[in-house]
Amino acid sequence: MRLMVVLSIGLLAMAAAGSVYGRYRSSSSEGGDEPDGELWALLVAGSNGWYNYRHQADVAHSYHVLKAHGVKEENIVTMMYDDIANNPANTYKGKLFNGPNWVDYYEGVNIDYRGDDVNSENFLNILKGNSSGVRGGNGRVIESGPDDRVFVYFTDHGAVGLISFPDDILTTKSLNDALNWSNKNKRFADLVFYLEACESGSMFERVLPSNINVYAVSAANGKESSWGTYCENDRHLPCLGDLFSVSWMEDSDVEDLTTETVGQQFKIVQKETNKSHVCHFGKMKTEQDPVSWFQGADKLSKHARNTQRTSVHHRLETAVPSREVEIQYLKKILLQTNDADEAEIIRDRLEEIKMKHAHARRTMKRVVSELYDDNEDTLTENTKRRVFYMEKNEESSIVNYPECHHKVVHTFRRLCVNPTEDMEYFMPYIFVLNNLCNAEAGRSHDIMEAIIEQCLVKEID
Numbered sequence: 271m272r273l274m275v276v277l278s279i280g281l282l283a284m285a286a287a288g289s290v291y292g293r294y295r296s297s298s299s300e301g302g303d304e305p306d307g308e309l310w311a312l313l314v315a316g317s318n319g320w321y322n323y324r325h326q327a328d329v330a331h332s333y334h335v336l337k338a339h340g341v342k343e344e345n346i347v348t349m350m351y352d353d354i355a356n357n358p359a360n361t362y363k364g365k366l367f368n369g370p371n372w373v374d375y376y377e378g379v380n381i382d383y384r385g386d387d388v389n390s391e392n393f394l395n396i397l398k399g400n401s402s403g404v405r406g407g408n409g410r411v412i413e414s415g416p417d418d419r420v421f422v423y424f425t426d427h428g429a430v431g432l433i434s435f436p437d438d439i440l441t442t443k444s445l446n447d448a449l450n451w452s453n454k455n456k457r458f459a460d461l462v463f464y465l466e467a468c469e470s471g472s473m474f475e476r477v478l479p480s481n482i483n484v485y486a487v488s489a490a491n492g493k494e495s496s497w498g499t500y501c502e503n504d505r506h507l508p509c510l511g512d513l514f515s516v517s518w519m520e521d522s523d524v525e526d527l528t529t530e531t532v533g534q535q536f537k538i539v540q541k542e543t544n545k546s547h548v549c550h551f552g553k554m555k556t557e558q559d560p561v562s563w564f565q566g567a568d569k570l571s572k573h574a575r576n577t578q579r580t581s582v583h584h585r586l587e588t589a590v591p592s593r594e595v596e597i598q599y600l601k602k603i604l605l606q607t608n609d610a611d612e613a614e615i616i617r618d619r620l621e622e623i624k625m626k627h628a629h630a631r632r633t634m635k636r637v638v639s640e641l642y643d644d645n646e647d648t649l650t651e652n653t654k655r656r657v658f659y660m661e662k663n664e665e666s667s668i669v670n671y672p673e674c675h676h677k678v679v680h681t682f683r684r685l686c687v688n689p690t691e692d693m694e695y696f697m698p699y700i701f702v703l704n705n706l707c708n709a710e711a712g713r714s715h716d717i718m719e720a721i722i723e724q725c726l727v728k729e730i731d
């Protein structure tokens with residue numbers, strides 16, 4: 271009798287492992303609480319442009335990590351601008367590498383949303399499973415239900431309380447509203463979110479509700495940069511990956527995910543990504559679940575494309591703060607080139623970047639000065655405030671007022687950032703807007719007035 275049961279469970283497990291990709295079946299003898307339902311995944315590279323090579327390489331790699339572990343293709347939705355593999359600057363046409371193993375991860379990746387279809391509206395609707403809200407792409411969304419698990423991986427630039435898309439932004443309010451909505455509407459039993467971006471901790475800290483079935487890991491805390499890696503490489507490409515991202519992927523590439531827990535992966539990645547503080551938020555109980563519930567249960571050996579981990583040391587050695595990737599790359603070429611024209615172009619570009627940063631900072635300063643001007647009897651008080659809010663303080667990275675932050679950041683972007691220009695130069699100063707929301711206890715009215723006055727009225731004058 272006992273033998274029969276064991277035998278038939280064994281057969282079932284074998285049958286499942288062979289055919290039902292994406293459905294978790296425990297191969298361990300403990301059995302126990304195997305979840306029903308399917309695994310869905312949403313993979314997003316939020317940037318475009320040659321110097322952001324690494325984000326699309328990360329996402330292409332992540333696609334293969336999941337697929338190799340048996341997640342069904344039709345359960346994975348991928349968003350990437352797709353301007354890198356065939357970029358004129360790419361001397362390895364049609365290929366994307368995510369590390370010095372030089373595996374081409376572009377091959378075989380299914381891209382569902384590319385170009386302008388990679389935007390925050392689509393992202394939120396895909397996440398919520400809202401087909402009618404999606405524009406462009408192939409229209410696929412996460413069609414998960416109450417028993418399913420969802421894995422979201424996003425890699426790009428970020429700032430306090432926001433992450434970037436090629437042509438727009440997503441605030442912590444919008445993201446957490448969508449997660450909360452999906453939780454309430456039973457779109458999943460559990461969701462795991464891996465986020466690589468500068469200041470990414472600020473997307474979840476104190477904003478992600480702690481009583482919903484969402485567990486999130488961020489590459490950095492709310493105050494610091496995340497890091498690109500493999501920035502020095504034999505093929506003279508920009509950084510091939512991001513430090514946090516390749517750390518979890520290279521781990522998943524070699525581990526048996528049915529025995530490694532989410533918490534164990536977190537610990538490994540946190541230890542290896544020690545240029546920033548990898549943080550975790552939300553439902554901590556998820557850390558006891560096997561990684562396979564979120565990344566697939568198949569053992570990799572038979573599919574293995576990449577069973578070699580690069581040394582942690584090499585990754586750290588070749589790491590560059592995310593926001594300095596282009597500058598450092600240009601400076602490197604400048605040292606190497608003998609071509610006077612090329613050198614001239616690079617020097618101009620470096621100068622331009624410097625000016626754009628200075629302009630961004632000046633614009634923030636004008637808004638702060640408008641808000642706390644000297645036309646009152648609070649003159650010295652306001653002088654102090656003007657200086658104080660331009661600097662980071664303890665609460666700068668904490669979005670205490672998501673609603674205010676959301677309104678102010680969007681208004682600022684619309685009115686103060688040249689629409690043909692990248693938001694990226696403003697990213698290091700977004701904390702100033704958050705300072706203002708914190709200072710005004712979430713009342714956005716005066717801050718909006720100051721933005722309108724400085725960026726609309728004065729610009730028109």
Ligand SMILES: *[C@@H]1O[C@H](CO)[C@@H](O)[C@H](O)[C@H]1NC(C)=O
Pocket residue numbers: 395398400402403404
């Ligand atoms: C789904 O998309 C439609 C069309 O854009 C929109 O009106 C609706 O609010 C969306 N639903 C959710 C839950 O976001």
Ligand SMILES: *[C@@H]1O[C@H](CO)[C@@H](O)[C@H](O)[C@H]1NC(C)=O
Pocket residue numbers: 446447450451454477479
């Ligand atoms: C999350 O959703 C619940 C249920 O709809 C709601 O009561 C709560 O206020 C929401 N929390 C946040 C932070 O939006």
Ligand SMILES: *[C@@H]1O[C@H](CO)[C@@H](O)[C@H](O)[C@H]1NC(C)=O
Pocket residue numbers: 544545582583586
């Ligand atoms: C990060 O880890 C590396 C390799 O383990 C070690 O050499 C280095 O000292 C660590 N750096 C920090 C800041 O802890």
